[in-house]
Structure formats: C-alpha cells, structure tokens
Amino acid sequence: MNDDININIYPRLERSIAKIKEIFGESADVNVVKVYVSGVRCAVVTLEAMVSSADLSKMLFAPLMDFNMKNALPEDVFEFISSQGIFSVEQKQIKTFDDISQKLCSGFAVVLVNGIDKGMAYSAQGFSIKSIEESSTEANVKGTKEALSDNLRTSMSLIRRRVKNPLLRFEFVKAGKLSNTELCLVYIEGKTPEKLKKLIRARLKRIKLDLILTTGSVLPFVSENRGAFFSAVSTTERPDVLAAKINEGRIAVLIDGVPYAAVCPTLFIENFQTVDDYEEKPYLAFYQRLIRYAAFFIASFLPGFYVAAAMHHPEVLSRALLLNLIASEESTPFPLVAEMFIVIVMFEILREAGLRLPKAVGGAVSIVGGLVIGDAAVTSGLISAPLLIIIGITATSSFALPSLNAQTTVLRLVGVAAGGMWGFFGMGILITVFLINAAATDCFAVPYTSPIAPFTLKAMRDVLVRVGFKKMQQQEVIIEDLNGAKGDK
Amino acid sequence: MEEKNIKISSGQMYVLLILARIMHTMIFHAKEFKIGTPVMLALVFTTIIESVMSIPLILLLKDGGCDPVSIIAGNGRLAVFVRFLYSAYFLFISAGTLMYFAQFMKAEFNKTATPMAVIIVLTLAAAYCAYLGIEGTARAGTIVLWAFMVLFVVMAAVSEGEFERLNLLPVTLKDTDKILDYAVRDLSSSWWLPMLASMGAYLKNGVGKTVGGYLISKFLILETLMLLVTLVLWNFVGVLGYPMLALGAYAKTVFIQRFDAINMFVWCLNCVIVNGTYLFISAQSFGEGRRKIGVAASSAVAAIGAVVIFLMSLGLNDGVAFVIKLSGIVLLGVIVPLAAVIVKKKRANQE
Numbered sequence: 001m002n003d004d005i006n007i008n009i010y011p012r013l014e015r016s017i018a019k020i021k022e023i024f025g026e027s028a029d030v031n032v033v034k035v036y037v038s039g040v041r042c043a044v045v046t047l048e049a050m051v052s053s054a055d056l057s058k059m060l061f062a063p064l065m066d067f068n069m070k071n072a073l074p075e076d077v078f079e080f081i082s083s084q085g086i087f088s089v090e091q092k093q094i095k096t097f098d099d100i101s102q103k104l105c106s107g108f109a110v111v112l113v114n115g116i117d118k119g120m121a122y123s124a125q126g127f128s129i130k131s132i133e134e135s136s137t138e139a140n141v142k143g144t145k146e147a148l149s150d151n152l153r154t155s156m157s158l159i160r161r162r163v164k165n166p167l168l169r170f171e172f173v174k175a176g177k178l179s180n181t182e183l184c185l186v187y188i189e190g191k192t193p194e195k196l197k198k199l200i201r202a203r204l205k206r207i208k209l210d211l212i213l214t215t216g217s218v219l220p221f222v223s224e225n226r227g228a229f230f231s232a233v234s235t236t237e238r239p240d241v242l243a244a245k246i247n248e249g250r251i252a253v254l255i256d257g258v259p260y261a262a263v264c265p266t267l268f269i270e271n272f273q274t275v276d277d278y279e280e281k282p283y284l285a286f287y288q289r290l291i292r293y294a295a296f297f298i299a300s301f302l303p304g305f306y307v308a309a310a311m312h313h314p315e316v317l318s319r320a321l322l323l324n325l326i327a328s329e330e331s332t333p334f335p336l337v338a339e340m341f342i343v344i345v346m347f348e349i350l351r352e353a354g355l356r357l358p359k360a361v362g363g364a365v366s367i368v369g370g371l372v373i374g375d376a377a378v379t380s381g382l383i384s385a386p387l388l389i390i391i392g393i394t395a396t397s398s399f400a401l402p403s404l405n406a407q408t409t410v411l412r413l414v415g416v417a418a419g420g421m422w423g424f425f426g427m428g429i430l431i432t433v434f435l436i437n438a439a440a441t442d443c444f445a446v447p448y449t450s451p452i453a454p455f456t457l458k459a460m461r462d463v464l465v466r467v468g469f470k471k472m473q474q475q476e477v478i479i480e481d482l483n484g485a486k487g488d489k
Numbered sequence: 490m491e492e493k494n495i496k497i498s499s500g501q502m503y504v505l506l507i508l509a510r511i512m513h514t515m516i517f518h519a520k521e522f523k524i525g526t527p528v529m530l531a532l533v534f535t536t537i538i539e540s541v542m543s544i545p546l547i548l549l550l551k552d553g554g555c556d557p558v559s560i561i562a563g564n565g566r567l568a569v570f571v572r573f574l575y576s577a578y579f580l581f582i583s584a585g586t587l588m589y590f591a592q593f594m595k596a597e598f599n600k601t602a603t604p605m606a607v608i609i610v611l612t613l614a615a616a617y618c619a620y621l622g623i624e625g626t627a628r629a630g631t632i633v634l635w636a637f638m639v640l641f642v643v644m645a646a647v648s649e650g651e652f653e654r655l656n657l658l659p660v661t662l663k664d665t666d667k668i669l670d671y672a673v674r675d676l677s678s679s680w681w682l683p684m685l686a687s688m689g690a691y692l693k694n695g696v697g698k699t700v701g702g703y704l705i706s707k708f709l710i711l712e713t714l715m716l717l718v719t720l721v722l723w724n725f726v727g728v729l730g731y732p733m734l735a736l737g738a739y740a741k742t743v744f745i746q747r748f749d750a751i752n753m754f755v756w757c758l759n760c761v762i763v764n765g766t767y768l769f770i771s772a773q774s775f776g777e778g779r780r781k782i783g784v785a786a787s788s789a790v791a792a793i794g795a796v797v798i799f800l801m802s803l804g805l806n807d808g809v810a811f812v813i814k815l816s817g818i819v820l821l822g823v824i825v826p827l828a829a830v831i832v833k834k835k836r837a838n839q840e
Contacts, residue, residue: 312601313750422610423601424750425594428757429614435632435758436618436765440625453628454498 005097013041013114016097020045023101030104037064037080038072041114045100050107052126059088060109060122074115081111081120090123105180129154135237137402143275147237152182152256158239159186163246167191173204181212184254186242186261191249193480196444200251200264215260218253222264223443229434230407232443234266240275249478265443265479267450269463271403272296277466285466293464295400298393299408303340304415304427306390310336312423328384337420339383343391344412346373351395450482496554499695501627502688503702504634505766506681510707511637512763513678514714515756516589524718526657527664531671532715536708538672539679542818543700545827546685554692557829571825575687576774577798578817580791582680583767584799585810587611590760597749608799611760616792618765619772620785623691626765633758640755644748652720677814682822687770689826768792 005023010016017032024030029048034041044060063085069076080086082093090108094100095118100110107125132154135147148155156170171185183204187197203221212218215235223233236242237260242252245263253262272292277285309316310325317325332339350369354362377383398408411434418426441448451459459477461467497505549557558575562568590611591604602610618626660668681703685696692699771794772787782790802810 309750312598316750421602422606423598424754425598425601425607425757426610428754429610429761432629432633432758432761433614433617436621436625436629436762439628439632440621442624447624447628449628449632453631454501455631 005101008096009094009100009112009117009119011115011117013043013112016112016119017043017045019097020100023097035061035064037067037077037113038069040072040074040077042077043112045104045110045112046124047104047107050104050127051109051124055124055126056109059124060086060111064111074113078113078116078118078120081113086120086122088122088124092121094119094121102180106182132158138236138238138241138275140275140279142279144238144240146239148239148242148254148259148261150257150259152184152254155239155254155259155261156184156186159242162239162243163188168246171201173201175204175207175218176209176212178210179212182256183212183218184256186246186252186254187250188246191247191478192251193249193444196249196251199444200253204253212255213257215255215258215262218255219262222253222262225441225443227437228441228448229410229437230268230441230448232266232441232446232448233262233264234270234403235260235262237261238275249480265446266448267446267482268438268448269452271401273462278469282466282468286464289464289466292400295397296404296408299395299398299401299404300411301415301427301431302394302397303344303390303412304419304430305424306387306419307336307340307416308419308423308427311420325384325386328386331381332384333382336387337416339387340391340416340420341413343383343387344416347391347395348409446479446482454482456482495622495624496691496693497624497627497688498693499698499702501624501631502685502692502699503706504630505623505627505688505762506684506699506703507706507710508630508634508759509684509763509766510678510681510703511710512586512756512759514711515759516586516593524715526719527660527667528671529712529715529719530660530664531668532675532708532711534668535672535675535679536704538676539682540704542679542682542823543685543704545823545830546682546689547696547700548830549826549833550685550689550692550696553694554690555829556690557686557826559690560829560832561825571821572774574817575683575821576771576791576794578680578683578813578821579687579767579770579774580794580798581802581813581817583615583764583771583795584802586760586764586767587795587799588802590756593756594753598753608796611757611764612768612792612796614761615764615768615795616788618761619768619791620788622784623688623766623769626762626769630762630766633755633762636755636758640752648721654720656719673811673815677811677818679818680814680822682818683825684766684770684822686822686826687774764795768795771795 010019020032021030029050031046031048033044033046035044036042042064044056044064046056064081067077067080067085069080082091092103092108094103094110099121100119103110103121107123107127108121109124110119110121112119129151130149132146132149134145138147146158148158160168165188167189169185169187169189171187173183173185175181175183185197185200185204200222203224204218207218207221209217219231219233219235223231225232236245236252242261242263246252250263250265255262272289274288277288280288310329314322329336334342346369350365353369354365357365374383374388378385378388394412398405398412401408411430414430415427418430420426422429439447439449439453447454450456451463458475459482461471461477549555549560558568558571562571587608591607594602594607595604618629685692685699768788768791771791772784775782775787775790
C-alpha cells in the first residue's frame, strides 16, 4: 500500500485531488475546498473534525483571500503560502501523497496549488480532547491531581511543566502499520544510558502490529523477557511519577491515544512505593510500605497457607483455632480446597462485575456479593465462616497493590492448589519457583529484584525505609547503578 | 547494557556455596553419631585442610572468572571427558540431596507427599531453576539466605532451652578415632571446591572473598550449631535424628513446638535452589552439546539424569558414596584447577 502512495504530488490539481480521494477510498470525512487565490486554482484538504474550523478560517482562508497579485503565477502563490503569508505553529512542505495522508491523519490542513508538484501542511488540530483528569488507578492523598491525557501533546506538556529543563527530551517514533500511531520516548539527556535509548528505539521500530491502541501492545516489545511472571516494564498515568522515574535514568514511552506511559526498567520494590510516601514523614512511609509488603504476601499466599495448615499441618494452628475450624468444616459439604476455589472464583466474578458496570451499579454488586451472598453462604452451611474471613482479608489486601493484581490473583489460585496437594512443601516449591522467576527477570541488564538481590546498599535507602530528602540529595542513585555491573554486588 | 549479566559476583557465589553446605547440614541424619567437643575440634582441622585445598582455585580465579577445563584441554576430547565427569558428579550430588530430602519428608511428614512425588516435584522445580540460569538462582539464593537468617534469629529468640555446661566434655586421646572419622566425613562434604571450579567461568571477580567468606561462615555456623546441640540437647538428637528438628522440638515454647512444618518450608526453598545449582552445573557441563540441544533441553536432560542416578543409587553402600564424593572433590576441585593453573602459567611464560 505504501508503494502506491509514496509518489510525488501531481502538478495538475484535479489529478492530485482525485488521487487523495482514491487513497482514502472516497471516505466521507475527506473535505476538499477549492479556492482561487489571485486567479490561481488551489485546494485546501482536511479531515472532518480533525481540524479547528475557527483556526482554519483565521489562519488560512483569511490570508489566502487577502492575497492579491496581478498576473500571479502558481509559483508566486506557492511562495506566498510557504514563506510569507501564513503562520502556523507547525508548517511543513510536503512532496508525496504519503506525506499528505500522514499529515491529514495528524490533524493538519494541506494546501495544494495547481501547477505545483508540492504542497504545504499547516498544523490546525482541533479535535476535541478529554480535559486533564485525576488519576483513577494511582490515587493519592497529597500529590498532584493531574493524570496523563489521551492526547500525546497534552501529556508531553504535563511532563515539561514538571521538568523545565532543555535536557528533557521527547523523541517521536511511528508504529502500527495501519494506525500510524505516534509513540514518544521521554528521557533526560545525560541520565538515561545511550544503549538503553538505542535499544528501545530499535525495538519500537520492530513493531509490526496493524494497530497500537493500548500500552499492553507496546510493553512486550519494550522488554523482551520470555516467560517472566512479573513485568519489568510498568505503566503510570501520573506525570509526577514519570518525571521522578526518568530522573533516575529510566526511559518512558508515551502513546498517542493512551493515557498511560510505559516506564522501563522497573523494579519489584517500586510496586510498593506511592507518591504519598514522599509527602509523609519517613517513619510513616516505612510503616505504610511495611503494610503493603504484608498485603502482598497475604493477598498471594494466605489462602494457600491456610489450606496447607488446615489439611496437612494442623499442629501449626493453635488448639482453639483448630477446634473452631473443625467445627465449621464439619457442617460444609465441600472439601476445603474446593470450598476455597469456589469462594476465590466468586470473589473474582464480583470484582469483575464491579469493575465493568457503571459506578452506581458497581457499588450495589459489592453489597449483593459481599453481604447477601456471603452471609447466605455461611448461614446455609455451604461455606465455612473462617474461610470467608480468610478470603475477606485476602481480597482487601489485594486492593492495596493494584499494580500487582494479575500476579497476586494467579499466585492465590496456584497457592491453594499447591498447599492443598502438598502442604507447606507445595507452598515452598511454589514460592521458590516464582522467586527464581522474578530474580531471573531483567530489563536492560537491570535485575527486577534489585537492589535486594543483587544487593546494592546505596539504593536500599528507598526500599522499606525511605530516608529523608536531605540525605537523598547528597547521593543520587540512577538505574545504571543497579545493573550489577559496577563492582561486587 | 543490552545483554543480561551472565556473570555473578563473589557475594552471590558465596551465597550459592553456603546454601549448598547448609542444605547438607540440615539433612544430615545423626543416627548413632554423637555430636560433642571432639567433633568441634575436628572441624578446626578440616577447615585448615580445606583452606589448603582451595589454593589452586584461588590462584586460578584471582584475576577474574575462567573455565579450568577450557584452559587445560580447549574443546578437545579430554575437555568433553572432564566436563562429563563434572556433569556426572553433580548429578550424583543432586541425587543424594534429593534422596536425603525425600527421606526427611518420609520420616517427618509422611502424609504430606510420597517420596517419589517429593523427588519429582523437587527435580522439576530445580530443572526450571537451571533453565532460568545461574544469575536468577544466585539472586533468589540471596533472598533465601536472608530467610534462613530470620529463621535462626526467631528460633534463638523464642527458645527456652537451657544450656548444660557439663555436656562440654574435655577432648582426650581416646577421641582420636572420632575426630578422624568426623574430619573425613566433613571433607567428603566439601564439594564446594568442584562447585566453584565448575562455576569459575561465571564468577566476575573476588574469588578470595568467596573462599574466605565461605570457610569462615561454614566454620562459625557449624561450630555454633554443634555447640548449641551439645549444650542444649546432647543425646536427645539421637531420638529425633535431625539436629535441627531436635533443636526445635526440645525447646519449650509453644511457637517452637509447632516449628517443624515452618522449618521444612524453609528447607524446601533451599533444596530447590541448591538442586537447581547442581543441575545448572551438570547442564552447562554438556559444553558444546548444550548449545546444540538448547538450554531447556539440557536442563531437562540433567533433571532426568538426576532422577535416574537417584534410582540407581538407592541401594548404594555408604562407603562407595563416600569414595565417589571424596574422589570427585580431589580430582575436580583440586587437581583440575591445579592443572589449569600450571597450564596458564606455562602459557604466560611462553608469551
């Protein structure tokens, strides 16, 4: 398809217009306005709703109509529109139909002059965009309330407002054979390693997908870790978080039309850090992080350990708890493992329903699921009360770490199977396998489990304990320090 | 930066070596063997002997990691043979570890899983470890070592066992046999030497730190354990067999009485890491063959090999096993590195 349109613009205006219409398959949103400028035939081509009509009439049509030259030749008119009379934030001379189609799709207006085999493209984007909103997945108490936008330029401005320095760089890469989506690399010159930039650029250029509509479709190309359970590339919708990450030498990829940025390399410990940690006193941040680490273990392994202890190692439980458990389980018809699976699946269904439904109805689902079904299940003797408490604690803990939701969900299910089959032995095997998988995950030679393993002392200042900002400013830690290549770590 | 770190640090190497040793100590079954002051003295001698035995390795790896087999024989037939020896040796060690762990599970948690299930599951997990590579295993090992430390601290903190100083009997000439017996037993567990030799190519630098750290830690850990067992338990170990379990069971707190399962859980973490390392060594010792058949296939072959050797060695005499272990240590942990040092020096002189 590219070969068909990668040809020069025809000098004859009618033929060029016909070609543009052919390229767009007579699509209804192609607007062609034919005008005479000092007696020379011209055409202004735009895509419906991609340009601002008000801007277009002020910036383009008014100067074109005002241009008056006796016996003007097409060259004079082109000279006028390309270098004298029309001013736009971004204007570019174009030579091929491929250029025309790309510019039109990006919200430019294209002006063609009869007798000239070139054209001019003027930035006149006017499509409606969503206003800047609060982050919905990375909520915080005290930090900024602005989240990245669907519009790439707006997102770029949000980052630029936080890093007012020429060293902040934005670099465009196009991807998506059909969508021609603009991806934007964001980094700070001098902090991000050159090799990392080169690699990301090369990998993004290798994307052969037709459409790029989600961050998920870019992530596997950014970091190639086959079989990794945890992702060494994270996403964020917060411009402040993104700014902090690139300041540590990381690189971010913004995608036009997606309000999330992919950031790499990412570490396991970063799932437990929030913006509020840096707003509060260090001791409170330490406490909150401790809670989050505990929440991760509870959300992932508590059901498995519960089943393992109850079925294989009752000696681990206290006598009172054991007697209580036996009494509860005697009245239920299912084996403990089956019961646990049923409740976990029930919880996942409720969570999914709450997520997909409109907010007003979503709340009702929680009430129906949590209170009505839960209470009825215990009262009718289908599910034991201790088990429901375990799942309640597990579910609540999983909400504390939304970025690890996929992992905790899988670990929970596999944990119940392993614990049910082989008790603590099964749990031990499961935990080791996932631990090794996480430890073997790298992103550009930065181990996912660093700075814990390999151990990097100076980076431990922001793992469980967060040191004060005065100490932080004394020594900078960048991502390259964690790749285990510098000395004995 | 685009490539993965295929080398591990001296600290990570230390972790792998010490975990392997802790694994062996943990699954050591006391039987009629009595722990006491003569054994503690024997450990001093064996540590000195091990220090001497490690000199060729230190000389070989002091300038950074290298592969002793390539130095001696390049990629020739001799290299294939020596690599095969390394591979077979660590499959044998892996099979032994699996057997001891399965025996422990059978003795203490016979209802949890059958010995065959234990062996198969452990081998599969270890093969996966070997497939993921030594860097991941070493990093995970660091975290498991932290878990051990926490476990030991918690055990010590909640234990109410009382020390009985009368158990510390003075060493006399009559104990010579006992000292020699333990010294040889301990030396036959020194497969950290061939381990370090076979993983030499993966070591970044700092072999001195690894060896020194290992010998000091091993000495301190074993001496402390033996002192504790002697002071607190004495003959009670004979009843339960496993000193570590006995230590937990003898203590009077409620927590420690329920400790066996938690202990087993941590042992299990270590068993996967250690066997993963053994299988990795065996798989990478396939040399050129590994490249041809691929990492996944070579790890699978190593895993199958470990299970086959386990099945073959079921009725194996303890004496034969002892000879195999000790010969392997001397040949693969001392003679091969020594030969490599000599060849390296000769080449340097020629240049």
